[in-house]
Amino acid sequence: MKNWTIGIAALAGALTATAAHAGPTLDKVKERGRIICGASQGTVGFGSPDDKGYWTGLDVETCRAVAVAIFGDKDKVEFVPLSGQQRIPALQTGEIDILPRTLTWTLQRDANGIDFTTPTYYEFTGFMVAKSSGVTKVEEMTGASVCVQTGSTTEVVVNDVSSKLNLQLNPVVFDNVAATRQAFFSGRCDALITDAAALASVRATQSDNPDDYLIFPATKYMDALTPAVRHGDDNWTDIVNWSIQALLNAELYGITQANIDEMMTSDDPRVKRFLGVEPGNGKALGLDDRFAYNIVKQLGNYGEMFDRNLGIGSSLKIERGPNRLFSDGGLMFPMAFQ
Amino acid sequence: MTVIDLAPTVAHIEPSAPPRPPRKPILQLFFGDVMASVLTVTTGFLLILMIPALNWAVLDAVWATDDPSTCRDRGACWAFIAAKFRFIIFGVYPPDEQWRPLLVMGLILAMALVSLSPRLWGQRLIAAWIASVAVMLTLMWGGVLGLTPVPTSSWGGLPVTLLLALLSLGLGLPFAVFLALGRRSSLPIPRMLSLMTIELVRGLPLVGLLFVASILLPLLLPAGWSIDKLGRTLAALTVFAAAYLAEVIRGGLQGVSAGQIEAAKALGIPGWKAVWHIVLPQALQKVIPPLTNTAIVMVKNTSLVLIVGVFDMLSAARVAATDPVWPAPYVESYVFVALIYFLICFGISNYSRWLEIRVQSRSYR
Numbered sequence: 001m002k003n004w005t006i007g008i009a010a011l012a013g014a015l016t017a018t019a020a021h022a023g024p025t026l027d028k029v030k031e032r033g034r035i036i037c038g039a040s041q042g043t044v045g046f047g048s049p050d051d052k053g054y055w056t057g058l059d060v061e062t063c064r065a066v067a068v069a070i071f072g073d074k075d076k077v078e079f080v081p082l083s084g085q086q087r088i089p090a091l092q093t094g095e096i097d098i099l100p101r102t103l104t105w106t107l108q109r110d111a112n113g114i115d116f117t118t119p120t121y122y123e124f125t126g127f128m129v130a131k132s133s134g135v136t137k138v139e140e141m142t143g144a145s146v147c148v149q150t151g152s153t154t155e156v157v158v159n160d161v162s163s164k165l166n167l168q169l170n171p172v173v174f175d176n177v178a179a180t181r182q183a184f185f186s187g188r189c190d191a192l193i194t195d196a197a198a199l200a201s202v203r204a205t206q207s208d209n210p211d212d213y214l215i216f217p218a219t220k221y222m223d224a225l226t227p228a229v230r231h232g233d234d235n236w237t238d239i240v241n242w243s244i245q246a247l248l249n250a251e252l253y254g255i256t257q258a259n260i261d262e263m264m265t266s267d268d269p270r271v272k273r274f275l276g277v278e279p280g281n282g283k284a285l286g287l288d289d290r291f292a293y294n295i296v297k298q299l300g301n302y303g304e305m306f307d308r309n310l311g312i313g314s315s316l317k318i319e320r321g322p323n324r325l326f327s328d329g330g331l332m333f334p335m336a337f338q
Numbered sequence: 339m340t341v342i343d344l345a346p347t348v349a350h351i352e353p354s355a356p357p358r359p360p361r362k363p364i365l366q367l368f369f370g371d372v373m374a375s376v377l378t379v380t381t382g383f384l385l386i387l388m389i390p391a392l393n394w395a396v397l398d399a400v401w402a403t404d405d406p407s408t409c410r411d412r413g414a415c416w417a418f419i420a421a422k423f424r425f426i427i428f429g430v431y432p433p434d435e436q437w438r439p440l441l442v443m444g445l446i447l448a449m450a451l452v453s454l455s456p457r458l459w460g461q462r463l464i465a466a467w468i469a470s471v472a473v474m475l476t477l478m479w480g481g482v483l484g485l486t487p488v489p490t491s492s493w494g495g496l497p498v499t500l501l502l503a504l505l506s507l508g509l510g511l512p513f514a515v516f517l518a519l520g521r522r523s524s525l526p527i528p529r530m531l532s533l534m535t536i537e538l539v540r541g542l543p544l545v546g547l548l549f550v551a552s553i554l555l556p557l558l559l560p561a562g563w564s565i566d567k568l569g570r571t572l573a574a575l576t577v578f579a580a581a582y583l584a585e586v587i588r589g590g591l592q593g594v595s596a597g598q599i600e601a602a603k604a605l606g607i608p609g610w611k612a613v614w615h616i617v618l619p620q621a622l623q624k625v626i627p628p629l630t631n632t633a634i635v636m637v638k639n640t641s642l643v644l645i646v647g648v649f650d651m652l653s654a655a656r657v658a659a660t661d662p663v664w665p666a667p668y669v670e671s672y673v674f675v676a677l678i679y680f681l682i683c684f685g686i687s688n689y690s691r692w693l694e695i696r697v698q699s700r701s702y703r
Contacts (some may be wrong), residue, residue, distance in 0.1 A: 036491075039649055042657030051422060053430035053494070079430075080491040080567065081647040086553055093556040097565070176660040181666055213593060315662045 014194040023235030025097060026286060029070060037063035038087050038099040039079035044177055045310045045318070046102050046121075046225075047079075054087035055079045058309045059100040062120050062227055062244060066098060069243045069291040071248035074298045075272050088114060091230055093238055098240055100227035104153050113231050118244040120302075121310075122322040125157045126196035128203060128215045133140065133190060137216055142189040145170040149180045154193050157218055177316075181206055193218060199323040204317065222322065239285055248334035249274055252325055257300035260293065274337045282338065292337070302332065369381045381576015417507065418667040419674050426674065428655040435486060438477045439497040445470055445477075446500050454689065462566030467508070474501065490568040494649035496569075496678065501648065501692045502640040505572055507633055516594040517584035519613065522591055532584070539581035544642055547574040552646035571643050580634050586628045590621030624698055630690030641679070651675055 010310055029035055039055060042048040046285070047057040055077075064074040079140045082090050082101065091099045104123075105111070105116045127146070129135045135144070138161060148155050150173045162169035172189045174180040181202050184192035196215060196272065203210045227244070229237050253271050255263050258259035272278040278330045299305060306323060307313040324330025368378045398413025402420060409415035419426070424433070431439055449470050453463060481487035520532030528592060539547070551574035557566070565573075594617050602612035622629075644653040655671040677682065 001425050041644070041649075041653060042660045044660050048660060049425070050432045051425050051658075052433045053425065054429065055430070078489050078491055081430075081649055081653075083645055085549070085649045086647055089553050093559075095556060175656070176668070178660065178662050178665065182665065324511070328367055 004005050005299045006327040020113060022042070023233040025233045025236035026070070026232070026239065029097060033071075034076040034078050034189045035063065035070065036080060036096045037069050038082045038090055038096040038101050041081050041083060041203075042100050042176075045316045047100075056090055056309065058120060058305060059225075059227070061305050061309065062100045062247075064248055065295045065299055066240055066243045068295045068298050069239060069246070069287055072291075072294050082234040082318060088112075088228075089111065091228060094230070097236070098227055098229055102225050103228055104223040108150065109228070111275065112227045115231050115237050116226040116228050116238045117237060117250075119226045119316045119331075120244060122224040123153075123223040123225055124176045124322060125154055125193060125218040125223070126199050127218050128184070128192045128199045128213055129190060131212055131214050135191075136138070137217060138213065141169065141191065142167050143170070145172050146191045146193050147180050147184045147187075148173050148193055150175045154195075154218075158193055159265055161218055171213055178184075195318075197323070198316065200319050200321075201222045201317040227282060235286060239287065242281075242285055242337075243295060244334050245337060246274075246295045247299070247302040247305060248325070248332055249337045250292070251303045251332075255296055255301060256304060259295060260296050264293075270337065343665055398626075409667065410665045414673075415664065415667045417671050418471065418658075418664050418670055421664075422655075422661075422671075425495075425658050426651060426655045427495045429498065429651075430492050431497075432486070432488060432492065435480070437490060438480070438488075439493075439495070440483070442474045442477050442497050443500060445474055446504060450604070456693065471505070471508070482509040490566050493568065495654045496651045498649060499637075499640050499651045501577055502572060502643065502648075503637040505635075506575035506579045506640070507583075507636055509576045510583055511573075513576070513580035514583030514587055515618065517580060518587035521584065521588055536581045536584050539577055540585070542663070544574075544578050544639055545645060546647050547578055550574070550641060567646070568648060571646055571648050575636070575640065575643075578639070582632050582635070583629070586625050587621060587631055589628065590623075590625035593624045594620045626697060627690055627694055628672055630686055634686050636683055637686070638679060651678065 023143070037060070039060060040047045043057070043059075045057055047055060047059040049055050060079065063077055068074050068079045070076075070272055080090065080096055087099055087101050087103065088109065090096050099114070100120065105191055108118055114130075127138065127141070129141075129144075133277075134139055141144075142169070146158050146169050148158055148171045155171065155173070158171045161167065172203060177194075180194070181192065183189060185201065185206060187258065192202070194202075197216065199215050203213050203215065207213055227240060242331075253263075253268070253274060255271070255274070262276070262327075263271055264277060266275075267276065273281060276282060278291035279289040282291045285291075288294070300308070301318075303325075304312055306320060310316050310318040311320060320328075320330065322331045325332045325334070361686050367374070369375045394413040396413075398415045400409050400412050400415050403409065403417040406415075406418070406421075409418065424436075428436055428439055449467060450456065452466070476482060477485070478501070479485075479488060479490075485663050517532045517536055520528040521536065523532075548571060551570040555565070555570055557669060598620070599612055599617055602616050603609075607616075640650055641652040642651050646654070647653075649657075652675055655675045659671040
């Protein structure tokens with residue numbers, strides 16, 4: 001019967017009244033003993049299996065954080081690889097519980113049966129060109145060929161920019177990060193389009209001489225990659241939201257995987273509430289009061305997660321850029337954890 | 339008492355081998371006439387064109403390294419295949435339980451070898467196959483006999499490719515027989531139903547079917563019902579295989595002369611018995627080459643499941659190649675996967691040739 005209610009709510013996209021107590025998704029997840037998350041078919045840094053078949057990446061670890069919040073174990077997760085077209089129907093039909101899969105928050109998606117939680121990555125699309133081409137802004141790119149990674153929103157950006165400014169851009173599509181980058185540096189296309197933070201790192205690490213290349217924004221818009229859940233189970237939405245908030249707050253409070261046990265003795269009332277020394281937060285969500293402690297203990301804070309998967313600790317070496325905390329000039333804004 | 343020694347006589351009857359044609363001198367072989375000369379020159383030219391490929395694949399290749407960056411600006415990076423071998427073969431299956439898919443592949447190989455000889459074909463072999471498929475699925479799934487449960491979303495690599503091909507053909511064949519019989523039936527309803535099914539499925543591309551099965555089907559099912567993603571993919575492949583096999587079998591049925599069934603009727607053998615024991619065995623025997631052809635096509639078709647997010651061998655290889663630590667070793671991964679597909683398909687096609695000769699010689703006897 002419970003499945004029916006979720007399903008109907010999802011299909012109709014109608015929000016039926018749900019009480020504040022434990023929602024059907026949490027009950028179902030607890031009964032199953034693990035969360036089921038939508039995963040990509042291999043997007044390095046966000047979600048891809050390593051050589052041992054163990055899923056890693058920022059999106060994947062977001063999901064693990066929710067597993068820790070509920071079960072206290074980051075491995076109580078099943079990852080279902082989904083193609084770009086499959087991911088939203090899979091969430092709507094209840095095949096998966098959370099969809100953290102480089103999913104951009106858009107109105108159409110939000111209105112059609114899914115709810116977005118908290119953005120985990122802000123993306124800002126840019127072009128990189130060789131300085132020798134003389135191009136310095138988008139308007140000068142008429143007729144240029146652009147190396148694009150398939151299945152990404154950047155593919156759409158290329159088409160939009162091209163038709164809006166009447167540039168007749170030629171997208172040259174590749175299906176993987178490394179191939180797209182290699183194609184650009186080998187002169188296969190005039191420009192490379194992708195996330196600007198990623199472009200900066202590509203320029204720094206993969207070009208023969210970083211000064212030979214120029215990066216400029218493709219549009220003035222930014223995308224927020226945000227894990228989504230089904231419409232209609234507010235309790236579940238809250239749990240996912242606050243699992244992500246726990247990661248962000250930990251960074252703000254300076255709590256890391258390494259120092260968390262020392263922080264337990266902190267006098268700061270905010271830190272005390274965060275770590276569950278002073279109870280209340282977990283219970284309100286239907287979780288263990290120490291859920292935030294568990295998340296940081298097992299996965300670290302958002303900054304640590306970013307560095308490990310995308311930043312300096314990874315092979316991608318993407319700059320934090322807009323994904324820094326607001327206190328460092330970025331867009332990541334932790335909500336009050338009380 | 340005289341003992342007649344038969345041996346020399348027998349030896350005498352043995353046909354003498356036909357005299358070998360005298361060997362042509364090598365020069366004449368290559369440049370004997372205009373045609374041969376042209377072919378020799380063209381082939382030589384093509385071989386010269388292939389030297390860079392040879393350089394890439396062998397001479398400049400990196401065979402073993404611990405440092406992926408040594409692959410940059412060199413030839414083929416075979417060290418990458420060595421490093422990712424486990425992942426390409428087993429995908430996301432938990433490494434601790436890896437012996438299970440390994441055993442499954444061993445089981446498939448063993449059963450395939452046992453089934454090679456037509457002498458063993460029969461109900462017992464079919465039963466053995468069903469039992470071994472049950473064992474394979476149990477091994478993959480776990481959850482019983484102390485095996486850790488492994489959900490289908492964690493299955494991957496070559497075992498998935500093999501299981502999908504095996505199951506889609508195995509489940510498709512009985513359907514195909516019914517569809518083929520239905521299509522040739524004199525009853526209008528079964529005939530129309532079979533005809534429509536076959537033509538509809540054959541008129542759709544496999545990619546379309548896979549999309550329907552993986553995206554539309556769950557939306558159409560009543561909420562809360564969810565069929566496993568791998569199961570849906572298998573269903574699409576099975577339907578596809580059934581339609582194509584049905585057409586192949588229909589060809590065989592048409593090749594069995596009408597006199598056979600008339601004779602059976604005259605002897606008072608009931609219709610279905612006549613079909614089952616007289617027509618079908620002959621029909622199937624006639625269509626062994628196109629059946630193996632369909633089998634080969636299906637083995638390769640399984641690689642399309644990557645578009646619906648099933649981690650078969652090709653998907654695993656593609657994911658392996660996205661590792662930014664290695665300098666985009668696409669060609670190497672694809673060559674490696676192609677090699678495995680080639681070995682499987684070449685095996686099947688060679689076997690089918692052997693089988694064809696064998697079955698032919700038997701029917702002439």
